[in-house]
Amino acid sequence: MGYLIHLLIYFDIYAIVALSLNLLVGYAGLLTFAHAGYFAVGAYTYALLSVVGGFGVRPASLVAVLIAAFLSLAISLPSWRLKGDFFILVSLSVQTFFFSLYYNWTKAGAPLGSWSNLTNGPFGITNIPKPAILGFRITDPGHFLVFATCIALLCAFVCWRLQASPWGRLLISMREDELACRGLGKNTRLLKVQTLALSSAFVAMAGTIYAAYAGYVDPTSSSLEEGILMLSMVLVGGVGNLRGPIVGALLLTAFPEMLRFLHFPDAQASNIRLAFYGLLLVLMMHLRPQGLSGNYRMK
């Protein structure tokens, strides 16, 4: 039962990630690999504020979300001038840049959280406290599942309302024909900034839940493999609706666990998992580019 709860918490986290990425890929038409970087922004900010600053879960999460939204400018400003393949590559560069910062922003002997040792480098930040809400500290995994599910449902509700709003329809019009959208007097640059800020804020929220649950964060949470996993979720599940990302998150959260029952050697399990993601990406692009349950075929 404990194992199932653990899996469901991870599913909640990845459902938020996939829903936030769906806003970008499915509605704004912006394919990005930098999401893992923003996920880690949330996780690291929460970790630093709670471990070093002694902040509670609500102020720490709020600051994490705001910082991620601000840092999304690193990707939204290039999106003004670059589209398609080159934008994807810039997002990969931003992801590499984030990973490089998390990995290198450390100095032996300097206290954690100081300017010279902000991330503790490859060792990461440990002993992140469990969140406390209204004086009740969530240490039991079952209670944490309720907490994570509530946040995931809230994110899904916000995404649902956004996609049904005039703002969501404007996003779709920009996705379909940006030039025509601009011709109608719409400010597509501002729209991109808003979408990327919102999406980064959502994924940072997922990062804070991850840090609070795992009690540990290190640079691997922003690795390229994580970025590929996140993008695979929306490409496999499909984009352009709420159903696709959830299906993708469910499938790709469950898949690594299925490998356990096939008794692959532990040393090769992660390679096989990644190889499967690669194969899945190729097959989806050839056989079903709109994903298993998506409405929008990627341009």
Added chain:
Amino acid sequence: MQIIINGLIAGLAVAQLALAFQVVYLPTGVFFVGLASLYVVAPYIYSAVQRLGMAWQLCATISIAVVVSIALLFEILNHAPLTRKGASGGAHLISSLGIYILLVQVITMTWGNNTMALRPEVHAVYHFAGSVVADSQVIMTVAAGALLLGFLAMLHTTALGLHLRALADNPTQFALYGYNVSTFRLIAFGLSGLLAATASLLTAYDIGYTPNGGLPTVLLAVVAVIIGGRTSFFGPIIGGLLLGFVRAEVVWQFSARWQEAFTYAILALFLLSRPRGIFSRTTRIEEID
């Protein structure tokens, strides 16, 4: 002087790979991320053949031939079918990336994850104008320089070069003139494989190789393409050399670990001030991608 030499050598490797990327991107429009897997595969094939006791010339030839074959298979099995289906550029990129991930995992499971060297002995060094240069760096400079100059000469003096430039300029018109676009696409992929394999072997001979080194290097090459100019064959070479010098300077002034941060800071600077790159041409608004 040492920084200039180091920058030139590092820049030549980036320039080679940037040209390998551009030789596919301009004529076909395919964002060839699979180039990273070609870059990774080459030294592993070389060392596998070397273990059979063959001479280095034969090892290099077989390695390059295998990499060129894989490049052709990329086109035949992946990009050509996607093009026939009218797939988007994003679909090409994602499927190409998928194959890269798959190949890297196969290499990791076969040969392990460690950094390896193509030769066990220590490099001989030469002293030149107060600087120290290893023999591998001399080989890199001569071979990469010759290859880049040879490619540019081919592009501007031969019929094949003219056809590739024509295909890059207007693929539809090229096809309407009766040329077989599929053949020239294959040639472009083959040339890209050749450039990637030589860049990889020369770098592996100099500093070693690892299964995960492909994508970061190709990303660097794409940054060189953006800086140099996305519509030119010559621009990426200059972009690569410029990046080489800047990264060598960063190592000297700060630390090697800040190379990536500075590289992407330069990219941001170019995107904001000159998004079409150094060697760019003016485009109509509907052409901007």
